[in-house]
Amino acid sequence: MKALTWHGKGDIRCESVADPSIEDDRDIIIRVTACAICGSDLHLMDGYMPTMKTGDVLGHETMGVVEEVGRAHSKFKHGDRVVVPFNLSCGECFFCQKQLYSLCDRSNRNADQAAKVMGQSPAGLLGYSHMLGGYAGGQAEYLRVPFADVGPIRVPDELDDEQVLFLSDIFPTGYMAAENADIEPGDTVAIWGCGPVGQFAIQSAWMLGAGRVIAIDRVPERLAKAREHGRAETLDFSQVDIYDALMEMTGGRGPDRCIDCVGTESNPTGSFDSALDQVKAALFLGTDRPHVLREAIFCCRKGGTISIPGVYVGLLDKVPFGPAMNKGLTFKMGQTHTQRYLEPLLQKVVSREIDPTFVITHRAGLEAGPDLYKTFRDKQDGCIKVVMKPGL
Template structure:
């Protein structure tokens, strides 16, 4: 089959690889109808995620049609259309029973590698390194879905592939980010990063009762999407001092909640500290570039909440933890417990509360994938979200 594969930093290829096969009784194989490039895929492309191996199949946002089921599987049948959550969960362990699905104790088959790096292992992830299970991803013609009785949900006939696709990751991730922000009715919420997750965090903040949403980025088309589709006030970090602007907009108090939708690769041109972070990473003196997290800590009002859906992969330098402690900030973060949100967010789509396809700017086939990875990373051609149709 055709698939997008990783061959080193900056080297993404479309090539032929072996078709997936049923490995466990509860597996299903899907023919991928639609898949997408996620912002966190760029961390793989840019070499920030350890334990990648040449030839790994990428992608964790996929939906498609079931073409084969394991002998112990009874939830789906051949021909069903399903959307697949990016993380894998057994449904039975201590964490799954508490709906903390991204912390599943059983789905990371390389848990010992993650334990050495993090103290404990999170769940396995599709297409996201051998530290997190070494599972092939879904930027491909076919995808093996482990734990298929627990994760995927059926897509109603009256929803398009694209309307269902983003339930795999970015819509639940944006919603959980807003939920983690402890938004109360009328609150002011500042959101750093207007990429796909940021766009859904904006939408979700309104759903949860925000009175005001302020979106921060440096890319004009992303800011315009946040303004027009998200109804957010916008700040361009290249034009204003973000701390000063937020203080002025909130009468000196600061936003009630701050959401970091950027993560490890904050733009190096944003400030002196982020430029230094990039130099340290290049010299192997550091890993992540936490400029946004530093800024959110300084900007958030006393007693406020910082939510972090943006992916971090290693060690953070010069984070003002003293400020966070003395301001009494609450931090909530983590990989998304996607399974928890699939049904309720599907209902919001079905009922017409949101059409997730607003975020799509580019549609392509797999052969165009490597070029679009670069366009997405370099923010060229107005690229906010890429959807690929393998067939």
Template sequence: MKALSWHGRADMRCEQVPDPILVDPTDAIVRITSTAICGSDLHLYDGFNPFMEPGDILGHEPMGIVEEVGSEVRRLRKGDRVVIPFTISCGACFFCQKTLYSLCETTNRNADLARKVMGHTTAGLFGYSHLTGGYAGGQAQFLRVPYADVGPLRIDSDLPDEQVLFLSDIFPTGWMAAVNADIEPGDTVAVWGCGPVGQFTIQSAWMLGAGRVIAIDRVPERLEMARRHGRAETINFEEVGVYDRLMEMTSGRGPDRCIDAVGAEAHGTATLDSMYDKAKTMLMQETDRPHVIRETIMCCRPGGTISMPGVYMGAVDKIPMGAFMNKALTLKTGQTHVPRFHDELLRRVESGEIDPSFVITHTVPIDRGPEMYKTFREKEDGCIKVVLKPWE
């Protein structure tokens, strides 16, 4: 089959690799009809994750048709159309029973490694390094799906792939980011980052009762999407200071809820802390660039909540913990518990409340995947979200 595989920093290749097979009786094999490149894939592309190996297949936003099921699979059958969440969850462990699916303690095949790095293991993830189990990802023509009765969402309607594909990750991620922000009716919500997750965070904030949404980025087409589709007020951080502008917009109080939808590769324009981060990461003395999380702490109103769906990979420093503590802020974060939100979000799509396809800017055959990684990374050609078609 064709698949996109990682071979080092900025080295993605579309290659012929062996088709997956059933390994466990709870597995399914899915023929992928649509898959996508996620912003968090760029952290792997850029070499920020040290637990990648050449030949690893990336991708964690797939959907397709069930081709084969193991002998113990009861909920799916051949021919079912399914969206596959990026989390791999057993459904039976302590955390899965609490619907904390991304914390599943069963599915990470490299649990000992995860414990050494993070103190505990978390769930296995598709296509996201050997720290999370070393599972092949969904940027391929076929995918082996473990615990197939737990994660996949069956699509029984005739909605096109483009309207349901993002139930695999970025729509639930934006939704959980807004849920974690503890939005109360009328709140002012500031969202850092207008990439795909940021766009769905903006949409979700409105659906959860925000009175005002402010979007922060520097890429013109992303800011325009936030204005046009997200009805957000916008700040271009290359033109104005974010803190000063937010204080001006909120009469000095600051946003009630601040959401970091950027994560490990934050940019800050000519700020001392962003230059410090760039130097530290180049010298391998810091793994991530946490400019945004610092800024959210300084900007959020006292007693407010910070939500952090942006992915971080390792160690950061110069976090203003004094401000965080003295302002009595709350921080909530985590990989998304995707199946917890599936029914709610599918209902919103089916009712027409939201059409998630608005975020797509490029749809291409999987053969063009390597070039689209670069286009997406460099924010060229107005690229915000790439959908790959493995069979075209």
């Protein structure tokens, strides 16, 4: 089959690889009908995630049609159309029983590697390094889905692929980010990053009762999307000092809730701390560039909440923990417990409360994937979200 594969920093290829096969009785194999490039995939492309190997199949936003099921699998049958969550969860362990699915104790088959770096292992992820399970991803013609009796969800025939594809990751991730922010009715919510997750965090903040949403970015197309589809006020960080602007907009108090949808690769204009982070990364002295997190700590009002859906991969330098402690800030973060949100968010799509297709800017086949990775990373051609359809 054809698939997008990793061959080192900046080297993504579309090539032929072996078809997947059933490895466990709970598995299913799907024929992929739609998949997408996620912002966190760029961390793989840019070499920030360790334990990648040449030829690894990428991708964790995937849906398709069931082609084969394992002997013990009874949830789906051949021909069912399903969306697959990006994280893998057994459904039986301590954490899955608490619906903390991204912390599953059993799905990372290389848990010992992750524990050495993190203390304990999170769940295994599709297409996201050997430290997190070494599972092949879904930017391919076919995908093996482990623990398929727990993860995927069947989708109604009346919804097309593009309406439901983002249930695999970015819609639940944006929603959980807003939920983690502990939004109270009327709150002012500041959201750093107007990429795909940021766009869904904006939509979700309104759903959860925000009185005001302020979106921060510097890419004109993303800021326009936040205004036009998200009804957010916007700030261009290349044009204004974000701290000063937020203080002025909130009467000196600061936003009640701050959401970091950027994560490890923030790149602000003229920021000394981010420039230093970039130098450290280039010299292999650091892995992350946490400018947004630092800024959110200073900007958030006293007693406020900072939610972090943006992916970080290692140790962070110069995080102002003293100000965070003295301001009494609450932090909530983590990979999304996707399975918890699939049914309720699907119903929001069915009821037309939201049409997730608003974020799509580029559509193509797998062959165009390597070039589109670069287009997405470099924010060229107005690129916000790429959807790929094998055979297109």
